[in-house]
Amino acid sequence: MSDVFQIGGFELKAFSDGILKTSTDFVLGMDKAQANVLTGADEDGAVFIPVNNFLFQKDGATVLIDAGAGDTMQATMGKLPGNLKAAGHALESITHIILTHIHPDHANGLVDAAGAALFPNAEILVHAEEFDFWMADNDGSESDKIRAQRARNRINLKPYMDRVRRMRDGDVMVGCTPMMAPGHSPGHTCWRIGTGKNAFVAWGDLVHFSDIQIAHPDSTVKYDLDPDLARRSRLRMLDMVANEGLAVAGAHVAGPGLGYLSRKGTGYAYNPA
Numbered sequence: 001m002s003d004v005f006q007i008g009g010f011e012l013k014a015f016s017d018g019i020l021k022t023s024t025d026f027v028l029g030m031d032k033a034q035a036n037v038l039t040g041a042d043e044d045g046a047v048f049i050p051v052n053n054f055l056f057q058k059d060g061a062t063v064l065i066d067a068g069a070g071d072t073m074q075a076t077m078g079k080l081p082g083n084l085k086a087a088g089h090a091l092e093s094i095t096h097i098i099l100t101h102i103h104p105d106h107a108n109g110l111v112d113a114a115g116a117a118l119f120p121n122a123e124i125l126v127h128a129e130e131f132d133f134w135m136a137d138n139d140g141s142e143s144d145k146i147r148a149q150r151a152r153n154r155i156n157l158k159p160y161m162d163r164v165r166r167m168r169d170g171d172v173m174v175g176c177t178p179m180m181a182p183g184h185s186p187g188h189t190c191w192r193i194g195t196g197k198n199a200f201v202a203w204g205d206l207v208h209f210s211d212i213q214i215a216h217p218d219s220t221v222k223y224d225l226d227p228d229l230a231r232r233s234r235l236r237m238l239d240m241v242a243n244e245g246l247a248v249a250g251a252h253v254a255g256p257g258l259g260y261l262s263r264k265g266t267g268y269a270y271n272p273a
């Protein structure tokens with residue numbers, strides 16, 4: 001099911017891919033007791049975070065932001081294709097998919113279990129740094145996790161390889177401009193979409209635990225490939241978004257995932273749209 005917002009000069013729809021079960025064990029730079037209080041976790045630290053996707057239509061293009069997890073992660077995920085269809089958006093009608101980064105909960109849903117494209121007519125827009133890192137050959141220096149993820153990402157992108165558009169900061173396609181915000185992944189990208197005051201920023205995993213990292217942007221997560229770089233990217237982007245008063249579309253903020261930031265203490269507060 002979708003929630004509809006008027007933003008960026010068009011209708012933006014939010015679609016859930018489902019709920020991801022994670023844990024405050026993944027939070028760095030904060031003690032677990034505090035992390036549990038902020039997230040409402042029980043003593044075990046189990047946290048359930050939403051996985052939000054977004055769609056808008058512009059000049060004949062139908063643009064999807066991130067592709068969900070497919071059936072690869074948890075039974076509570078992989079709901080995006082069904083939710084799109086239920087709202088009247090056939091998967092064949094998607095003309096572009098913007099990737100904030102190529103992690104399982106954002107990109108494994110590009111393909112079905114047989115590796116066929118779930119979005120047969122979609123061009124992929126992705127930051128060149130992100131694409132090139134994951135598509136690079138292993139050189140023996142990488143961790144097992146990166147090696148495994150590279151293997152999976154080749155599956156995710158294989159049916160799209162002749163229609164991947166590698167973009168760099170400043171490029172514009174279907175009203176979308178990448179702003180690299182690396183650290184969580186090497187080319188993690190916040191996308192500025194629309195123009196002027198009406199623009200919004202699809203910020204991917206700039207915050208992973210929104211109940212923690214918006215108010216305490218210094219805290220990082222074990223999912224970050226380079227936590228210190230991720231922290232600096234987060235501080236820079238949160239500052240920009242708050243200064244400009246831009247709306248934000250977050251992959252893991254409280255569903256449906258569109259809101260605004262205000263400054264609060266040493267961090268920020270999230271105000272749902």
Ligand SMILES: [Zn+2]
Pocket residue numbers: 103105106205251252
């Ligand atoms: Zn994510």
